[in-house]
Amino acid sequence: MEASVTHEVLNQVPPATGHDLAADPALLEAVGREGAASALGDLHALGVLAGTEEAAEWGRLANEHPPVLRTHDRYGNRLDEVEFHPAWHHLMRTAVERGLAALPWVSEEPGAHVARAAKFFVWSQVEAGHGCPVSMTYASIAALRHSPELAAVWEPALTAAAYDPGLRPRDAKRGVLAGMAMTEKQGGSDVRANTTAAEPLGDGSYLLTGHKWFNSAPMCDVFLVLAQAPGGLSCFLLPRVLPDGSRNTMRLMRLKDKLGNRSNASAEVEYDRAVAFLVGEEGRGVRTILEMVNLTRLDCLIGSAAGMRAGVTRAVHHARHRAAFGAKLIDQPLMRNVLADLALESEAATALAMRLAGATDRAGRGDTAEAALRRTALAAGKYYVCKRAPGHAAEALECLGGNGYVEESQMPRLFRESPLNGIWEGSGNVSALDLLRAVTREADSVEALHDEIALAAGADRRLDEAAERLRKTLSDPEEAEFRARGIAELATLTLQGALLVRFAPAAVADAFCASRLGEQRGGAYGMLPRGLNLDVVIGRAVPGQ
Template sequence: MTHDTARCRLATHTVTNQPAPTGDLDFLALDIPLQEALTRDAPTWVDQRLAPLGADVGSTAMQTLGELANRYPPELQLFDRYGRRLDEVRYHPAYHSLMHLAFDNGWHAVAWQEEANGGHQAHIAALYLLTQVEPGVCCPFTMTHAAMPALRHQPDVLSEWAPKLLAWGYDNRPLPAADKSAITMGMAMTEKQGGSDVRAATTMASPDAGNGYRLTGHKWFCSAPMSDAFLTLAQTDDGLGCFLVPRFTPDGHRNAIEIQRLKDKCGNRSNASAEIEYRQAWCQAVGAPDRGIATILEMVQQTRLDAATAPAGMMRQALLEAWHHAQQRHVFGQRLADQPMMRMVIADLALEVEASLALVMRTARAFDSPDDAHEMALARLLPTLAKFWHNKRNAGFMAEAMECLGGIGYVEETPLARLYREAPVNSIWEGSGNVICLDVLRVLTRHPASIDAVMQELDTARGMDPDYDRTIEELSRLRGAAPDILEQRARWLTQRLAQALQASLLLRHAPRAIGHAFCQSRLGMASSPVYGNLPTEVPLDAILSRITP
């Protein structure tokens, strides 16, 4: 070795004041609010079955797979080497490994296999944990789970598809469903000219000469285009209908579903979203031919709860990253975790996570009570409220968590950069903010029992906090406002209902310090849109101690 070479290899510095790698973590054992929610409301089997998943998602191996799935996004292969159409989406092996984690353990099926026995609570808790590995995997997971209620509108289709839809396992091979033991399901509703206005769809469904229908048209967004079948909307002579479109026709040939391109998205990089063309694609009707929206809304009701849960999981993952960094990084002579402003910021983030988790778990419990009129009335409205508000908080949360890490939070070596890009997708998916608020107004006018049920739920915490009580009075007054006033204030109403429900749950079930701190900072006169502006009297130690045991 020459002198010059040796000089070039001398170390210029020693790495100090950087957090140690986290190593393997157990995301269930570390999550005090999740454990409390499961103990309080769920059957004991739910926590027991979730235990291995908590250890898996927090492991270094699984976290690495999440990074790889994002670094190597899916690719579209339209043709084979001989020019035959394939219309296939190819994924990195890391993505398939994460799909196995979700599907081999039956988390897509648990809500229906344990219906009315904690199944939805198990599904939502699993989704919350799986999101903390890689949210992109959760799209096909959610779609497959959510298809069941829609299929129940067509018993013959249900009997054909449900056994493999509920089967534990994951088979990514492009084969007819008859040749597979387990399948996944996607969705294709959106068209260019319609967007959220699905009644403007121009895709046409015509009766097939044999049986079923033939579809002709274009879908601007097809979620999970590698799935074995898709639920879609199309016009019939009777109105807008819902249809199941398999990847392969009953005779084993590839169906005439052509993928035009994959969307180059801001985030959600590991998951494919596509534009597709139906060229006389064969399909089966699901429900009455003029009841397509009502049928597909059975699916949307489920997916909206998942879209409310994903931001809670993402925020929890970001919170753990920020807290781990703050506990080991020293600045100006002391740990970041001991700096007054940093403690304020992270405590505020922790309150947001705990409140969001409480609301989605309470909503899942309502879904698990199909014979209880009060719970079913709650289940109609709570997913909509939670989806709107959790996603409105998510993007700002991710930006704040990045700041907790400083410059390293903005680079791809931490999960925060991809979580920040991911943050808007669930707010747009299944109805963006204004559409969601219009749905809240629709429930207010057409399903007053749901609003009554929410107000009853809120009444249970009356008298526990003055800021909370003032909020309930505000909501009661606005409920009777004129329709034009209600539409102008629909976003405020949706936000306030969601926050009030979060506050009610924390006041009743969390330690006293948590509930009152939430009410002061979200419902009180000193509330601020900026994280880290908690009132000075808030007990920070009590809040921070609940981030990890």
């Protein structure tokens, strides 16, 4: 008997693969103007790989098979090892070999930080969790260089374009990765409340005893750790394996069961007289490790911008192929409003992220004006872009309807990941208050922000009015701490508006200023005012174009 045909599969959207994820107009334009045009070939090669079904499968498998802690072997000996699915290793190998962990430190080309940031932006769209050890390895060099002798020993391995997992002595590995451990149970962001003690041995080494409540990426080979030395809170380099092959006494107590970022391991650890080496000076640990944190904060912003790009391109892809009520979703007026609004958020975040990567690059080459701009703009931007990411992910998910709520769409993973960059390296309040510190103590940084915005003066009335509001706000100390979030938001929106007015198509800049800086700002996405050219805005979010 012939089987019945119960249904046909119709009006379903094809997989969002087969696109070059680097073919992003906002990204490519920013890479060129920030001085990294020579990297575009490598960027497109990575973008093509990032757009494959194979890469998407690596991301899925790495999250469906999260890391597993092995505290002991079968005989009861301590192991303190973390096991990962092979997909994780594919993701990590690609990132390390393509320079995401080391490019600016091994290249003398201007724009190397920009090239590396662009690659991080593209590859993070495949899977965000593995970006944690990649980012920390990249950022660790800035702190480590406070101790040139240590840097001479460790930097060649940290900057090697070779992924070599497994716990072995540094000299037995082709490349190593770095993690970070600052947070303790009793302190959280208040690291000066840390109690982990560092006992000097007189030969340049110390013994650390204490705990860390969050140890990022405990499978790494070496960590920058804060501990209390006789001279005060200090920064230390702590290797997992000692030169003789023995394991340092860094005990992995348990892995955190997290909302998202499930492919990556985060652990609680204890140190029992673990060997470590001073980085920088005793008592200046916060200042030293902030060299690392400032770079990982930049990656938090880039990571949020990458998540926005992934969300809006998937939403646009779905809307281009899905029909409802007699027309494609992308042709429905209200859906177009939502998609264009998501695209504006994404483009503004991308422009700011790459501008700050450029400032980082030029600051590293001695440009004090760029360093001053980075001081205020990074604090404000890290707050606002990361804060906008969860709402953006939720709206992009909703564009797919019920399909977006299903794991196969990858949108739930994007949504779970979206709050994390706002928490990492100082949550929202910490970032907003960091901006206030710069405002009250570093006049050159405030003027650098105003000067950058002034480059777009006269091009748009709404932007000029926002710039004036910002100038008045930053000069008004009354209840500044209470208003810190609003100050950071205004600073970021004004700077984003200035960048788009200068560099984006007129339709994009007009829509951004009308919806973010005008008199009728909406709360939810999809509340753009009438009279805007949405074809251009949405067209720049079409995958692979």
